[in-house]
Amino acid sequence: MKIGILGGSFNPIHEGHMNIARAARDLLGLDIIYLMPAGEPPHKDRDFTAVRFMRLDMVRLAVSDEQGIDAFDFEIFKDEKCYTYETLGELKKLWPNDEIFFLIGEDSLDYFDSWKNPKEICAAASIAVASRKDSSDKGTLDEKLKRYSAKYKSNFIRINCDDVPVSSTMIREKIAEGEESIVFLPRTVHRYIKEHHLYEKDLFFDIGDEEISEIKRKLKKKLKRSRYTHTLGVASTCEALAMRYGYPLRAAFTAGLLHDCAKGMTIDEQKRYCREHDIKISESEKKAPWLLHAKVGADLASFKYSIDNEEILHAIRYHTTGCPDMTLLDKIVFIADYIEPQRHKQVRLAEVRAAAYIDIDLALSMILSDTIRYLKNGGAPIDETTLKTCEFYKDIKGFNT
Numbered sequence: 001m002k003i004g005i006l007g008g009s010f011n012p013i014h015e016g017h018m019n020i021a022r023a024a025r026d027l028l029g030l031d032i033i034y035l036m037p038a039g040e041p042p043h044k045d046r047d048f049t050a051v052r053f054m055r056l057d058m059v060r061l062a063v064s065d066e067q068g069i070d071a072f073d074f075e076i077f078k079d080e081k082c083y084t085y086e087t088l089g090e091l092k093k094l095w096p097n098d099e100i101f102f103l104i105g106e107d108s109l110d111y112f113d114s115w116k117n118p119k120e121i122c123a124a125a126s127i128a129v130a131s132r133k134d135s136s137d138k139g140t141l142d143e144k145l146k147r148y149s150a151k152y153k154s155n156f157i158r159i160n161c162d163d164v165p166v167s168s169t170m171i172r173e174k175i176a177e178g179e180e181s182i183v184f185l186p187r188t189v190h191r192y193i194k195e196h197h198l199y200e201k202d203l204f205f206d207i208g209d210e211e212i213s214e215i216k217r218k219l220k221k222k223l224k225r226s227r228y229t230h231t232l233g234v235a236s237t238c239e240a241l242a243m244r245y246g247y248p249l250r251a252a253f254t255a256g257l258l259h260d261c262a263k264g265m266t267i268d269e270q271k272r273y274c275r276e277h278d279i280k281i282s283e284s285e286k287k288a289p290w291l292l293h294a295k296v297g298a299d300l301a302s303f304k305y306s307i308d309n310e311e312i313l314h315a316i317r318y319h320t321t322g323c324p325d326m327t328l329l330d331k332i333v334f335i336a337d338y339i340e341p342q343r344h345k346q347v348r349l350a351e352v353r354a355a356a357y358i359d360i361d362l363a364l365s366m367i368l369s370d371t372i373r374y375l376k377n378g379g380a381p382i383d384e385t386t387l388k389t390c391e392f393y394k395d396i397k398g399f400n401t
Ligand SMILES: [Fe+2]
Pocket: 259, 260, 293, 319, 320
């Protein structure tokens, strides 16, 4: 087999990396090219970087629709610096009969002599040098490649790639400046970055301990004791899920805390609130008015509890019905509401609880399926948003009504 290796931080992976991988695959006729994210030293500041699991997640997302390109977690869980000669030596032992091509950028070639043990690198792999297609200086590069090939008795090959004027640093800086539309990112990676609020300066939703205590105090007064206990359970479960999936913890906790804030009102009070605040009551909410508390809750959270974070308000708004294309926080609140520690009546609760920490979409589709089945069996009306949510997620594994 012909195997390519492209290493890097991939913080985040972008179309420049993907272009090099595709060009190498096609021009060298590789059977597979592995994108291998580097490990990271301990205690690295998280503010402007993504933790290693997230860098790996993003690489996996970027390659998911690519033929012959895959993610490779060979280095990422190592804490110490991995020298290229060591990694390639280990890979050569792993794949003794395969031909390995190690990819580097044109700029790195100039420092190749100063890499640790370049001879050992060349003994394990051929070196494929990514060069810009429109570079006018191909002659000089070819000269260099010839020289290196002779010096190290190895194969230094040029691969021409389309130039993509982007770097991971540039992307991180743009996001930190609040730029919304980031180009040159695979679509799935862009979504992942947005969902997890990666590289944003204001990484942790800015609400202080005192404000949280104040919200708790108000809720304790408004809600029945059992509802308040449920609320605390949902908030802490939201926080735990946020830890698992890399979402700002304080935002998740706050959303959980406020998700049922309208439950302190009777149904009639909620209806009156809707009339007075121009909140439209849908046909299915007329038939199932207990659904109203989500809408009213989002409004109360904004105007009575001073929450101006749109993601939190959205998650409260859709915590009972779900909605098509839910955000990560929507899913967290929706699932936490179902699995929090006080719950005991839900079917296959233990299974959903376990699934929630393994695969969030699996847990979501299990809950949606069970809810639909429960409503159908009980002859209860099914809300139109719930139906749209099910339609959106029906192809996800675990969905079965
Ligand atoms: Fe609720």
